[in-house]
Amino acid sequence: MDIEKYIDDIITKFPKIIDAEVVNIKRLMIYIPKNSLLEIAEYLFKNLGYRYIIVTAMDSKEGFEIIYHFSDDSSGWIVNLNVMLDRDKPEIESLTPVVYGAEWIEREIMDLLGIKFLNHPKPERFLFAEDWPEGKYPLRRDYVEEEK
């Protein structure tokens, strides 16, 4: 895979892309605004036939960072889409309509970080028990464990 040409091509195709950099050997990170997630993910998943791996969400200094991992198994490259969400309004379009398998991980992120996925087919609790208090998200930076 000629990575420089690849980056040029994808930025030409989607001018909304903020930045793209190689973060490690065979690992590409593409920074995108949240409203262009679905079209770029659809291009990678359906047009290029990349394999969906998983979604990582984290509480970074700048806000909530969501990374969508896709694998190009013919070359071994992992292409990551990085979206930064506002801390005050953590919501984003659900990927499930495009990638069917993303339903479960999005529900997990809802539980652990309290990020809202719009148009999710089943926005219910996934990991936590029914008696887990509302509004407590263990992977957030401000989460404090209760004394027993």
Added chain:
Amino acid sequence: MGKKTLVPLGPYHPLLEEPEFFKLYCDGEIVKEVIWETGYNHRGIEKLCQSKTFEQVFYVVERICGICSTSHPFAYANAVESIPGVEIPERAKYIRSIVGELERIHSHLLWVGLAGHFLGYNTLFMWAWKYREPVLDMFEIITGNRNNYAMFTIGGVRRDISPEQATQLLNVLEDVKVKTTMLVGAVMDDPVIHARLKGVGILTAEDIHDFGAVGPTARASGVDIDVRRDDSYAAYDMIDWKVITAGSGDVFAKAEVRLLEMYESISIIKQCLEALKKTEAGDIKVKVKEIPPGIGIGHAEAPRGEVFHFVKSDGGNSPVRHKIRAPSFTCIPTFRRSCVGGTISDAAIATAAVDPCYCCTERMSHVYNYNTGKHIMSAAELIKLSQEKTKILKAKLKV
């Protein structure tokens, strides 16, 4: 539409590594819908890893899975070593591959046994698990433990393999190869197993792509993916081996892929042992002083498929974010396609086909009438149902 009955297939047993709960909605005997619920044993490993040092995380992730307990350290090592760009010694690469492939052999033998049990072939179960024992003993000789081997560390491995151990291992492998041939014969030549497994729990290549399923589940549907070849790590690009695939996508194809993969694993270990002779004994580790800020993404092919680890470092002692994805996370949802349209008696083997650590199910699942809540049957009876179907087939085929 007749009465809709809810059949819960699910262990709430805390001893299991993956306690899952499946609600099978059935119309008569036909499964109409499968709903997956999980979280019964959520241990917060990702959060825990953020409070450990990079070195300690190895021993935490090793305990995610008791059966494939080297695949998580493998993927984590690939991820964390890629941040400073560490090149580990060649000898360590071979030893890592040997441990990884030994694990594949014992895990596949375990699956063959369990699948046999679900079908009512208890002799197959006894055989497969009996032949798995010498492999576990070999683990104890090489690593010191039958499970949770504690073999990996940042920059290499913690123990060397001596020439005596290598000879012992070769003898065990010869024996395992003979037994594998016997098991392959027992599965492939049995007309009842053909009748029970062929055309059951079919997944197409499109289903695999939709769910992102990996490993033998994907390869049995003709999807030719294997991290060991596609994004090679450890010693896999230095030796000669091939990826096993099958086309039909049913449970039989998954059994075929797993059985034939064991031959490849045996061949890989033999080549690695041969290569160990050419490297210097004791050169198994390089020193890594610190992990600089950066992102490490590593994956490894576990017996069940790709294990994926994402590690973010800020230059401190511990990861600021550690995301883990085990293969079952994307393989289990495929039940939505593989079980629907089949009978309840086929659901047991169709769910077991992706190898989701299923051992406790028989003790914990019960069938209730969805409308009245009345108890209909227990899991033991469910497996009995599956076994009886085999018996009827046996009588029909006169074997």
